Amino acid sequence: MNFYGGHWDLGPTWNYAVLADKPFLVDSGRYGQGGNLLKMMRAAGIKPEDLSFVLISHGHEDHDGGLAELVRMTDLKVRAHAIYDLIIRKYPKKAPPGYKEDFPAKCWHCEMPEEFFTRNCVEYHRVLQGLRVDSIADGTQEIETGIRTCHLPGHSPDCLATLIGDEAILVGDIVLPEISPWPTRVALYEDLSQVINPLYSDPEAIFGLHRYIMSLKKLYEIAEQYPDILVLPGHRLYYNDHWNRIELGERINELLQHHRDRCAAILEILRSGPKTAGEIAREHFDENLLKGYGMLMAANEVISHCELMIKCGDLVAIVGNRYRSTGSTSFEKAI
Ligand SMILES: [Zn+2]
Numbered sequence: 001m002n003f004y005g006g007h008w009d010l011g012p013t014w015n016y017a018v019l020a021d022k023p024f025l026v027d028s029g030r031y032g033q034g035g036n037l038l039k040m041m042r043a044a045g046i047k048p049e050d051l052s053f054v055l056i057s058h059g060h061e062d063h064d065g066g067l068a069e070l071v072r073m074t075d076l077k078v079r080a081h082a083i084y085d086l087i088i089r090k091y092p093k094k095a096p097p098g099y100k101e102d103f104p105a106k107c108w109h110c111e112m113p114e115e116f117f118t119r120n121c122v123e124y125h126r127v128l129q130g131l132r133v134d135s136i137a138d139g140t141q142e143i144e145t146g147i148r149t150c151h152l153p154g155h156s157p158d159c160l161a162t163l164i165g166d167e168a169i170l171v172g173d174i175v176l177p178e179i180s181p182w183p184t185r186v187a188l189y190e191d192l193s194q195v196i197n198p199l200y201s202d203p204e205a206i207f208g209l210h211r212y213i214m215s216l217k218k219l220y221e222i223a224e225q226y227p228d229i230l231v232l233p234g235h236r237l238y239y240n241d242h243w244n245r246i247e248l249g250e251r252i253n254e255l256l257q258h259h260r261d262r263c264a265a266i267l268e269i270l271r272s273g274p275k276t277a278g279e280i281a282r283e284h285f286d287e288n289l290l291k292g293y294g295m296l297m298a299a300n301e302v303i304s305h306c307e308l309m310i311k312c313g314d315l316v317a318i319v320g321n322r323y324r325s326t327g328s329t330s331f332e333k334a335i
């Protein structure tokens with residue numbers, strides 16, 4: 001289970017063994033699950049020795065947590081987007097001052113409190129340090145005959161969707177059934193800039209809700225090209241006793257509408273005057289979603305939408321970390 005706070009449950013992570021000409025695995029489950037994954041594969045008749053590599057859909061712990069253990073037990077090669085290879089490393093001289101020196105670049109922006117990460121993250125990050133990663137470049141890449149990756153950042157800067165011929169597409173956390181994937185904030189680029197510059201010098205090319213929206217639109221083109229393609233998500237393919245079949249174009253339209261609705265709701269909340277992200281989150285989200293770390297997730301959601309609306313001219317940031325609406329609704333054209 002992936003409970004991060006309040007009632008924000010993603011459901012277990014789906015890892016896929018792709019039985020192509022060169023069989024490979026996509027993702028490796030949460031930290032501590034590498035060995036279990038091997039057992040499950042064996043039970044399903046898939047020999048890990050037959051796999052040629054493991055591909056990481058993106059660097060969130062629920063997708064690469066089991067990776068180091070898996071590689072130690074199998075010698076599998078690791079392939080992931082080029083940004084992943086950069087941000088899983090530690091850079092003590094470049095890290096923000098304080099305890100973050102001991103954590104890789106992908107964690108520098110994390111807002112989880114110390115009691116959370118000392119309990120959950122230290123060992124996970126330590127074991128990823130020695131990992132060799134074969135980097136996959138931006139855009140669309142044919143990584144094996146008939147297997148194409150597509151770099152679609154926004155949920156994280158290193159997100160890849162993987163097309164298996166014209167039969168299936170593995171979308172990681174870019175598109176999920178039932179729930180809307182968490183968008184990054186453009187502001188997260190700041191900490192990472194020293195590590196990923198000069199390769200990635202434009203924050204909005206890899207971070208933020210607007211980038212995520214553009215990635216969804218790119219994926220929509222693929223959906224139009226392959227209308228009957230089987231869509232395999234990183235969570236909730238099966239959840240609460242039912243299977244979710246995703247019709248890709250339809251689901252993308254629902255997600256785009258979800259973000260339009262959320263922008264409109266934030267502007268509505270701001271009609272009574274300027275507010276902080278926390279104040280907006282308390283008005284917008286159900287109380288259940290704000291419990292524990294849920295408040296951090298909710299504020300992140302609000303900030304990513306506010307960033308997009310500032311870019312569109314619908315909001316301005318004012319003193320005291322407040323947002324004020326300008327009266328326009330140009331976000332409707334941007335989403
Ligand atoms: Zn994720």
Ligand SMILES: [Zn+2]
Pocket residue numbers: 010013060062063173234235
């Ligand atoms: Zn995930």
